[in-house]
Amino acid sequence: MIVMQDVYKTYKNGVTALNGINVDIRQGEFVYIVGPSGAGKSTFIKLIYREERPTKGTIVINDKDINQMKEKNVPYLRRDIGVVFQDFKLLPKLSVYENIAFTLEVIEESPRNIRKRVMDVLELVGLKNKARFLPDELSGGEQQRVSIARAIVNHPKIVIADEPTGNLDPETSWEIMRIFEEINARGTTIMMATHSKEIVDTIKKRVIAIEDGVIARDEHRGEYGYES
Amino acid sequence: MKVNTIKRHFREGFKNIFRNGWMTVAAVGAVTVTLILVAAFLALMLNLNEMAKNIEDDVEINALIEITADEDEIVALGDQIEQISGVESVAFSSNDEELDKLIESMGEAGESWQLFEQDNPLNHVYIVRAENPADTAPIAEEIQTFDNVHDVNYGQDVVQRLFEFNKYARTIGLVLIVGLIFTATFLISNTIKLTIMARSKEIGIMKLVGATNNFIRWPFFIEGMLLGILGSLLPIAIVLGGYSYISNSIAKSLSLPFVELLPFNPFAWQLSLLIMGIGALIGVWGSVMSVRKFLKV
Ligand SMILES: Nc1ncnc2c1ncn2[C@@H]1O[C@H](COP(=O)(O)OP(=O)(O)O)[C@@H](O)[C@H]1O
């Protein structure tokens, strides 16, 4: 499903973010990515949907080597991967509803299905009453939930979330975790970078710890392992 | 592409027009100014062209027949002229007919010429037309060499100068129009580029959530087309208003035979349609040029 072999990433400014990553994540797994700030978690995640490209090494997603992939096929890769971005990446001039609908317009869903699925997912993240709001008119936590709704609305095979509970109060965080568990139960692969010791230690899943650009730990039903 | 997707692109294109506020005004302004100039040039050029063509078509060679020629010789000469390649028609006009034409063309002053009706000083004439007006001169020269031809005239200088003028007018007009269209395309593409620059982050986001380049491009095409069409509205109003005014006032004040404008209907309408088409094209072209480089995310 997601396989990385000897992956290195050095940014243009000379910073080496990843220093030889080997990983194999199966369909349907739920994985936490943990580690200190600046360890390379976001970089690791960005390689998967080809926002960044590795300096060295191979990355295979759904049996496709995404390094060999032609530029014109990248959009189709990205449609299979729902991403909750650390900085949300909402379209500022579109309403909450339009932001989520955009993903479905791209895959040419019928307007009827779009309406239904957007309203359903808004209900799921508890933002049905804010459908007409612009991102600017929402709190950080609400924007994060819009980003989550957009990532899951078209039922992608993989959902990747970069600190999706970072701006949420504990109650909403647990609500979001419940949603992730639910879509994971339907067979969706979930990968989630997080700093929440409480979540990792409570909902036990596979834990991959990245430190200084290498995988320091990779345990099933692992612990957070850092001070919170 | 599904119909719903096409509708979606149109909707987005329309919305962008409003979302971009003064940028839209700037782009539309650029197109408006250009199209006014293009329209004026086109109207002038097409009319000049038409007038020139009318005059060209009126060019005929008058071959004056020697008074001494008898009937057989006249018929033989007619056959001989008809044999020249490039001759479209040969018509005989007797000296009486020629006198009538002369009297008619002179109006009141012509009445005094009626005195000559008993003793007509004019020659019989063959009126020759060339298939291609540009061949007029060589044909006339050839006729000149035939027996029983007293003289040939076809307004030599006027015709030559007319052909020259026409050639230059067309070339200069075309160059000007092409130049103007390039300028407008450049202006509109720059304006759209500014609005896209402001939106380059958004384009990046769209690509990250799986939009293809075409999906992103379409609303910009539509937007460009709409900008172009909006920019053509004022020029069209000016064409319709201005042309009807000018053609009315020229019809009243001047009555030179060859200064005859193309009729308002359908010319002004065709010109308007053309202007709108050019506007839309400029807009689409401008947006194509400017979106290109922002899609490499
Ligand atoms: N676009 C970038 N250009 C240059 N350096 C970057 C870029 N993104 C991240 N880095 C650097 O790479 C390292 C890893 O960053 P990141 O992957 O964001 O870590 P984490 O998500 O674990 O905090 C950091 O030192 C960071 O400064």
Ligand SMILES: [Mg+2]
């Ligand atoms: Mg990060």
